[in-house]
Amino acid sequence: MEANHSFVNFSDKTFLKVALVGNPNSGKSTLFNALTGLNQKTGNFPGVTVDKKSGTAKLSASVTAEIIDLPGTYSLYPKSLDERVAFEVLCNTDNRDFPDVTIIVADASNLKRNLFLVSQIIDLKMPVILVLNMMDLVEKEGDVIDAIRLSEKLGVKVVGVSARNKEGIEALKQAILQPLPVPQYDFIDLKILAPELIEKISDIVNVNSDFAAFQIISNFSEIQYFDKNPDKKEKIAAVLNASAIEGQQLQSLETVERYKVINRIVADCVTHKSAVKTESFSHKLDSILTHRIWGYTIFLIILFLIFQTIFFLAAYPMKWIETLFVVFSNIATVTLPPGELTNLIVNGILAGLSGVIVFVPQIALLFAFIAILEDTGYMARVSFIMDKLMRKFGLNGRSVIPLISGVACAIPAIMSSRTMSSWKERVITIMITPLISCSARLPVYTLLISLVVPANKSFGIFNYQGLILMCLYLVGFSAAMLTSLVMQRILKAREKSYFIMELPVYRSPQWRTVGLTIFDKVKSFLFDAGKIILAMSVILWYLSSHAPGDRLEIIEKKYETPEMVKTYSSEERKLKISSEQLESSFAGIIGKSLEPVIAPLGFDWKIGIALVTSFAAREVFVGTMATIYSAGNSDNTHTLREKMHSEVNPVTGLPQFSIAVGFSLLIFYAFAMQCMSTLAVVYRETKHWKWPVIQFLYMSALAYLSSFLVYHFLK
Amino acid sequence: MNAKLKNLSQLKIGQSAIIDSFTDKNLALKLLEMGCTPGEIVKLDRVAPLGDPIAINISGYVLSLRKAEASTVLISLLAAKI
Numbered sequence: 162m163e164a165n166h167s168f169v170n171f172s173d174k175t176f177l178k179v180a181l182v183g184n185p186n187s188g189k190s191t192l193f194n195a196l197t198g199l200n201q202k203t204g205n206f207p208g209v210t211v212d213k214k215s216g217t218a219k220l221s222a223s224v225t226a227e228i229i230d231l232p233g234t235y236s237l238y239p240k241s242l243d244e245r246v247a248f249e250v251l252c253n254t255d256n257r258d259f260p261d262v263t264i265i266v267a268d269a270s271n272l273k274r275n276l277f278l279v280s281q282i283i284d285l286k287m288p289v290i291l292v293l294n295m296m297d298l299v300e301k302e303g304d305v306i307d308a309i310r311l312s313e314k315l316g317v318k319v320v321g322v323s324a325r326n327k328e329g330i331e332a333l334k335q336a337i338l339q340p341l342p343v344p345q346y347d348f349i350d351l352k353i354l355a356p357e358l359i360e361k362i363s364d365i366v367n368v369n370s371d372f373a374a375f376q377i378i379s380n381f382s383e384i385q386y387f388d389k390n391p392d393k394k395e396k397i398a399a400v401l402n403a404s405a406i407e408g409q410q411l412q413s414l415e416t417v418e419r420y421k422v423i424n425r426i427v428a429d430c431v432t433h434k435s436a437v438k439t440e441s442f443s444h445k446l447d448s449i450l451t452h453r454i455w456g457y458t459i460f461l462i463i464l465f466l467i468f469q470t471i472f473f474l475a476a477y478p479m480k481w482i483e484t485l486f487v488v489f490s491n492i493a494t495v496t497l498p499p500g501e502l503t504n505l506i507v508n509g510i511l512a513g514l515s516g517v518i519v520f521v522p523q524i525a526l527l528f529a530f531i532a533i534l535e536d537t538g539y540m541a542r543v544s545f546i547m548d549k550l551m552r553k554f555g556l557n558g559r560s561v562i563p564l565i566s567g568v569a570c571a572i573p574a575i576m577s578s579r580t581m582s583s584w585k586e587r588v589i590t591i592m593i594t595p596l597i598s599c600s601a602r603l604p605v606y607t608l609l610i611s612l613v614v615p616a617n618k619s620f621g622i623f624n625y626q627g628l629i630l631m632c633l634y635l636v637g638f639s640a641a642m643l644t645s646l647v648m649q650r651i652l653k654a655r656e657k658s659y660f661i662m663e664l665p666v667y668r669s670p671q672w673r674t675v676g677l678t679i680f681d682k683v684k685s686f687l688f689d690a691g692k693i694i695l696a697m698s699v700i701l702w703y704l705s706s707h708a709p710g711d712r713l714e715i716i717e718k719k720y721e722t723p724e725m726v727k728t729y730s731s732e733e734r735k736l737k738i739s740s741e742q743l744e745s746s747f748a749g750i751i752g753k754s755l756e757p758v759i760a761p762l763g764f765d766w767k768i769g770i771a772l773v774t775s776f777a778a779r780e781v782f783v784g785t786m787a788t789i790y791s792a793g794n795s796d797n798t799h800t801l802r803e804k805m806h807s808e809v810n811p812v813t814g815l816p817q818f819s820i821a822v823g824f825s826l827l828i829f830y831a832f833a834m835q836c837m838s839t840l841a842v843v844y845r846e847t848k849h850w851k852w853p854v855i856q857f858l859y860m861s862a863l864a865y866l867s868s869f870l871v872y873h874f875l876k
Numbered sequence: 877m878n879a880k881l882k883n884l885s886q887l888k889i890g891q892s893a894i895i896d897s898f899t900d901k902n903l904a905l906k907l908l909e910m911g912c913t914p915g916e917i918v919k920l921d922r923v924a925p926l927g928d929p930i931a932i933n934i935s936g937y938v939l940s941l942r943k944a945e946a947s948t949v950l951i952s953l954l955a956a957k958i
Binding site: 235236238240270271272273274277409410412413416417420443444447448451452453456457541544545546548549550659660661662663664665666 | 901902903904905906907908909910911913914921922924925926927928929931935936937938939940941942945
C-alpha cells in the first residue's frame with residue numbers, strides 16, 4: 162500500500178475543532194478528561210437524545226481547541242443512536258460539528274478491532290491523529306507495537322499515550338499543531354464493491370472521498386441530513402433504486418475487506434513476545450465475579466452497599482443541607498423587610514432551592530459507585546450475569562442498579578439508567594423505576610399504617626404493621642415488573658437490540674474519572690432538572706399560600722376577636738389560622754374541587770389538598786395533613802395520628818380513616834406519580850416532554866384504579 | 877466440510893473453532909465489525925451462570941453475546957486443541 166498524502170497545518174489558526182472518536186472502552190473519555198479537565202460542558206446533538214460532551218483545551222499560547230467527545234463506536238455505520246451521531250458528525254461535511262482534526266483513540270492492547278474504525282476514518286480522507294492508548298498494558302503483556310511502522314503503513318500520525326497516567330498528552334497537543342498528513346490513498350478499493358455508483362453519487366453530492374459516497378449508498382435509508390435538501394435526496398434515491406444494490410451486503414463485503422488489510426498490517430507491526438498467552442488476571446477475576454455462587458453473592462453485596470450508602474449515609478448531608486436552608490430562611494426573615502417579596506424569597510425560592518439541592522448527596526454517592534463499577538469494567542459483568550433474568554421482563558442486566566437505587570430515590574436512579582445503550586430498555590427502566598417505593602413514601606406509609614393497622618397485633622412472629630409495610634414494597638416492585646412486561650410489547654424499538662458486547666479487561670478505577678462523573682451528574686441535575694423543580698415549587702408555594710380576594714386576612718381577623726382570644730391560646734389560634742388559610746387557598750380550592758373525582762376512592766377534600774401539595778415531594782403529605790388538622794409540628798406525628806383517628810365522616814358518622822380509606826390511600830401513594838422532581842429528571846433524561854407526561858398519566862391511572870378496587874373491596 | 881459445520885452456541889467451554897459464515901444478515905454486520913470475520917479463530921471462554929449469554933475469545937479480546945445470537949454464527953471445529 163502506498164501511503165502518499167498531502168499536509169495541513171493548523172499552527173497559524175487560533176481556534177480548532179477537534180473530534181475525539183474511538184471504540185467503547187478505548188479510554189477515550191479518560192483522554193477527553195485529561196485534555197479538557199473541568200472545562201467541559203454537556204449539550205445536545207440536534208435531533209437526538211444523545212448527550213454532546215465538549216470541552217476546550219489550550220494547545221499552545223495562541224491556539225485553543227474545542228474538543229467534542231463523540232460517543233464510543235466500533236464503526237461508522239449508523240445502527241444505534243450513538244453510532245448515528247459519530248456518523249453524522251464525521252461523514253457530513255456540512256455538519257456544524259465537522260472537525261478540523263479527528264483524534265482516533267485506539268486501545269493498543271486490542272489493536273486489530275480498534276483499527277477497523279481507524280481504517281474507515283482514514284478513507285474519509287480527513288486530517289487524523291491516531292492515539293495508541295493503553296501502551297502500558299501492551300508492554301505488560303510483553304507485546305511490542307512498532308508505532309513508526311504503523312504510522313507509515315496507515316499514512317497518519319501516530320502518538321503513544323497512557324491517558325490514565327497522563328503520559329503523552331503534551332506530545333498529542335503538539336502533534337495537532339504540527340503539519341498533519343491527510344491520507345490520500347484508499348485503505349480498501351471501494352470502487353470494486355460499488356462500481357459506477359460511487360461516481361454517480363459523487364456527481365450529486367459534494368463528497369471529498371469515495372468512502373463518503375459509499376456511506377451514502379450503503380446507509381441511505383438511515384441518513385437524515387438530506388431531509389433539508391429533498392431535491393438531492395430524490396436524485397440519490399433514483400440512482401440507488403436503479404441499481405438494486407443492497408446496503409447491508411455492501412457493508413459486509415467492506416468489513417471483510419478491511420479486516421483482510423488490517424490483519425496484514427497487524428502482522429507487520431506487532432510482535433508477540435510469547436506465542437502462548439498466560440491466563441490473564443481478568444480471566445481469573447472473571448472466574449470469581451461471574452461464578453454462579455460467588456458472582457451473585459458479590460453483586461448482592463455491592464447492591465447492598467449502594468443501597469445502604471444512598472439510603473442511610475446520604476441522610477446525614479441531606480439533613481445538613483436542610484438545616485442550612487432553615488438557617489438561611491431565618492436570616493432572610495429577620496433581615497429582609499416583611500412583605501410579599503420576602504415571603505416569596507423565604508418560602509418560595511429558598512424552600513424550592515433546598516428541595517433541589519437536597520438531592521445532591523444521593524446523586525453524588527450513587528454516581529461514585531456507578532463510575533467505579535463502569536471504570537473497572539465490572540458493569541459489563543453485571544449485564545453478563547443478570548441478562549437472562551432481566552431479559553424476561555424486557556429489561557437489561559444493567560436495569561438492576563436503577564431499580565435497586567429507586568428504593569432510596571427515583572431521581573439518582575433514573576439518572577443512572579444512562580449506562581444502558583439500548584434506548585427501549587432504558588426508557589422502560591426509566592418508566593418503571595418510580596413504581597419502586599422510594600424513601601419519600603416511607604413517612605406517608607408509616608403515618609397511614611399506624612392509623613389503620615393495630616400496633617399490638619402480629620401474625621406469628623411478624624408484626625402486622627411491619628408485614629403491611631413489606632407488602633407495599635413488594636406491591637411496588639411487582640407493579641414495576643408487570644408494567645415492564647406490558648411496555649416491552651407496546652414500545653417499538655428504535656434500533657435493533659443486541660447483547661453483543663465487549664467484556665473489557667479489569668482496570669483499577671481512576672479517582673479523577675469518578676470525581677468528574679460526579680461533578681458532571683450533579684451539574685446537569687442542578688441546571689437542567691433543578692430549574693424545572695424550582696419553578697414548580699414556587700408555583701406550589703403560591704397556590705398553597707395565596708387565595709382569591711382577601712380571604713386569608715378575613716380568617717386572621719376572625720381569630721383576633723376578644724372572644725376567640727379568650728377561648729383559645731395563641732398557639733391554638735395560630736394552628737387554626739393556618740389550617741383555615743390552607744383550606745381557603747388556591748390549593749385548598751383545587752383540593753375541594755378534586756373531591757368529586759377522588760370520592761370514589763374514599764378520599765375527602767382534606768386528602769385532596771394533601772395530594773396537591775405533596776406533588777412537591779411525597780413526604781409533604783404528612784406536613785399538609787398536620788396543618789389541615791391543626792396538629793402543629795409535623796415532626797411529631799402523634800398528635801396528628803390522634804386527630805386523624807378521631808375524624809368522623811360527616812355522611813356515614815363512622816371514622817373517616819377507616820381501613821378501606823387507609824389502604825386505598827396507601828396503594829394510591831405506592832403507585833401515583835406524586836413527585837415533580839422525578840418528572841423533571843425524566844424530561845432531562847429523555848429530552849422530550851412526551852415521556853414524563855405518559856409516565857404521569859399511566860401511574861395516575863394505575864393508582865386511581867387500584868385505589869378504587871381496594872376501597873370497594875374493603876368497604 | 878459442510879457436514880462438520882456447527883454453530884457457535886454449540887461450542888463447549890475451552891473449545892476452539894473457525895468462523896465460517898453467518899445466517900442472519902443484521903447480526904452478521906454487527907459481529908463482523910466486532911472482528912468476528914470468517915477465518916478467525918474463536919474459543920468459548922465461559923458461559924454465564926444462568927446458561928446464557930456466553931463469552932468468547934476473538935481477535936485478542938473477550939466478547940459476550942446471547943446464545944440466540946451465537947447460533948447465527950456457523951463454525952467449523954478445529955481438529956486439534958489450540
